[in-house]
Amino acid sequence: MKIRLLAAALLAGVAVANVAGAQDFDNRWYVTGSVGMNFQDNDRNTEDTPFGAIGLGKQISPSVAVDVELNYQNPATTRNSDLYWHQYGISLDLRKFFMNDKAWRPYVVGGLGYQYHSEEIAALNNNGPTHRKDGGLGAKAGIGLQSEGKRVKVRTEIAYRLDMDDEGVSPNFDGSIDDKDSFADLLASIGVVVPLGALPVAPVVEAPVAPSCSDLDDDGDGVNNCNDKCPGSQAGEAIGADGCAVPVSIDLKGVNFDFDKSTLRPDAIEILNNAVEVLKRNPAMRVEVAGHTDLCGSDTYNQSLSERRARVVYDYLTANGIDASRLAGPNGYGESRPLENTPQTLPACKSENNRRTELNTGA
Template sequence: MKQNRLMAAVTLGLFAAAGVAQAADGWYVAPSVGYYNNDKDRLTEEGSVFGALGIGKYFNNNAALEFAIDRTNRTNDWPASGSFQNMAATLTYRQFFGEGAFKPYVLVGGGASLHERDGFDRGWDFVAQAGAGLAYDFSERVRGRAEAFYRYDFDDESVPGADNFGDWVLALGVQVALGEIAPPPPPAAPPPPPPPPAEPHCSELDSDGDGVNNCDDRCPNTPAGTVVGPDGCELQVAIDLRGVEFDFDKATLRPESRQTLDEATEVLRQYPDIRVEVAGHTDSVGSDQYNQGLSERRAKAVFDYLVGNGIDSGRLNARGYGESSPIADNATREGRQRNRRVELVVQ
């Protein structure tokens, strides 16, 4: 009885003095106390308490092997006096599960038990045990555990006419880490910053919005609305339609106008990206309303000629201006003739 009290005191003392980190090499001590539910064939009282002390080692966070010695003193039912003492030395494997503070586990092990019963031979017999338990991590150094296991004792000497006994065992204990404190694992390295977005290739950029990519643009930052050529520079396109004039009150092309329009067609073919306005004009003879319609018919005549010679209609915009934009004096015959015209305005 004094022994059991001593083991309990040791257990509580170690528990109270525990630190805060598991040993770096995995070694620990494990004092415990418990209760035997004795096999009735032992001819002892139904239950007895015991004390145990173990030393073990973790091989990883959840697997440990422990050597322990426990001792109990049973009270005999037969013979009526005397004592029956047992001391067991066992090697037990425990497998823990989970990563939280509470960890269920299973155990399996074996060893030898020394039987000392008054009036019988003193001897060692093999024991085997298996069971389960629940552990709780009070800190990184201290782990409490409660377990129940079945111990099978191959004792064939301590009770006349009876061999082999099975006892149920309940135990409460702690594991206290030994040695240096294992440093906490270093924090995970922060992920590398994402790579900067790839700079777009100059062929994908048009900084001045002139329709020519930056690779090919030899004249960057051209003003908005500037008509540019394939090199991004302002397009110097001269489309001279002088000579494309019309008879009085007519919207039909003169034969001599066709050569001028053919030259304009060739210029438009050389620069397929430019767009032009086909602008029709009249002299001042007649009403404004009539001259507006006449100028539109003249613009349409030139428009149709250019389209008929292969110029995409989407590049052309026919518009009449009536008598609003004279280039010569309408008071003279020659001035009025010059004002009856169509112009191509590059846009």
Template sequence: MKKTLLGLALSCVAGAALANDHDDRWMLSTNLIFNALDNNKNLESDFGLGLGLGKFLNENWTLDFEIDHVNVSQEGGGGSVDQIGLGLMTRYHFSPDSSLRPFLGLGAGYLDHNGSNNAQAVDSSDFMLNLSAGLRKEVTDRVSFLTEVKYRLDTDDYTGTASSYDDYLFSMGMSIALGAAQAAPAAAPIVEPAPQLDSDGDGVSDQSDRCPNTPAGMAVDMYGCHQVDGDDDNDGVKNSMDRCPDSRPGAVVDADGCEVQVVIELQGVYFDLDKATLKPESISILDAAVKTMGEHGTLVVEVAGHTDSSASESYNQALSERRAKVVYNYLVEKGVSADRMTWKGYGELSPIATNDTAEGRAKNRRTELVIQD
């Protein structure tokens, strides 16, 4: 039974290590640990120290190499024993968008005992299994505080009285990410709007008035001009105001008659972590997009995929392309003509929010419809 549990622990640790979407920085942790030892060991409970080195494998999983040590006295004053644990721990963290994250942990390794037991030398080691629960509080981009309760199954029968022992470890510590913290973006300056003057009294502010000397009482258009002329490119902007007189038929234009890019963000379209698989809650959003495309039969769009800056740039580029293609394929399957769409991945190159926070990274992981015509 003990070997089965240890095998399961090692399998879970190895499985967690297969994830790819992760922060590249390693984390060094130090802990103060109170060791509540099994009574059958005949050892006094005491405080010890722990040290770990690990990293987030993705937004939820961490993998840590850990060592802990405690020197405990034999009950009745018969000697003392050094207990040293060395192993791997993987932890699953909940609430990726919160700074306070509960977690559950599982790990395995070796436990070594050295010292004296009632005047008899002790030098013994064997497997151990760790199960834990705790909290991680992110204080800054580099520093987190951790508290954890760990159950340890010790299979090292150094006393010759039991096949295994049940220890409990209560720890508090700090984790520091190695490497410089990313600088927060500078706050945008606050620009006060200029006073809205209307020097010629035509009802159009001087900032927008292209004909600032219109005679009083004359009817004017939205640009402050009294002119009647044509619209040769049929974009809704008169020739006299059109700075882009050769706009494509049907193109979306601004007040100057020049083409603008119209982006529809598909809010609510989500994918499984590190996959290009649509989550069920995304279907209703995409079905609404299908309906919109059907109501506007001449609309031409580009399906654009974006990611946050987690993982490498090349990995994010490939992931954004796969996700854009999945949305494109869904729209085609639901009846939108492939001739009206293209798809493209932009990776991490077009963020709309900071990548320094979980909330910002969530906004940057998005899919958009960019209207082309």
């Protein structure tokens, strides 16, 4: 009963062991091999015997490993050495390691599996032995110590294995046979763990590289910090290659009008379309819409005519997508700003250069 309680307690402890968080560890598959002594349950009336085991396993975290292991033992019976007794099995074992930073790491182990038995049993009627071949659940619990190594690890272990052999029998010295539900064997072993494949290499983390000024544009003007001599400039301004604002001029080449007219001519519309494109490409630009006349006529008439000419250009710009907030005016200057100083009498006063509307930047 004490052995069963010990096995159950160790199995419960392993089952609730906390799996360590993710970190660097050797997670290669490995093979195991071990030899040791199987101290048989006295109720079996068998001799203690050597046993061997081989397995395949993997470390699934820095402190937890899982193994699949095959075992074999062949004890002699104490009542009749001529009767054979074989046992072999398979188990799935979980090992919980402690002291991960030490050269030798203690651990607890728990496992479940299947044990198969093949034995001869002396018959009471002297008609020869009977044979029993049967299997049952096996449970293992114990403690161990494992060394750390890159190529080979050494593992030594002591564990109890509870063999749920409910068909097992226990011959008595008086010849009678008692039925048994289970047997408990003590296993003491030493073995090796051999990792498979190359040792995993931790990824090299390169030191962060400070960004170059050639990759930065703090003011967002399209010129990198290395070449930007005017870091205060803003997106939307007309910016030169050095990051500084450059003057943008709109050369209307004269939006001219016919004599005494304020309607746009086809050549004027083409020029204004170019002006619209320039203004759209430079959204921070503001302009004044200024109308002018030649020197023919009275000052009062020419003032009114210049205002009508400025208005028709202003309306064309706003109708083609230029916001009115970017336009100053429309302003009329009459005949006060001639480009050509002509006589004020006909026909010399008729100057096409003077009867115009201009867009003046910097408004």
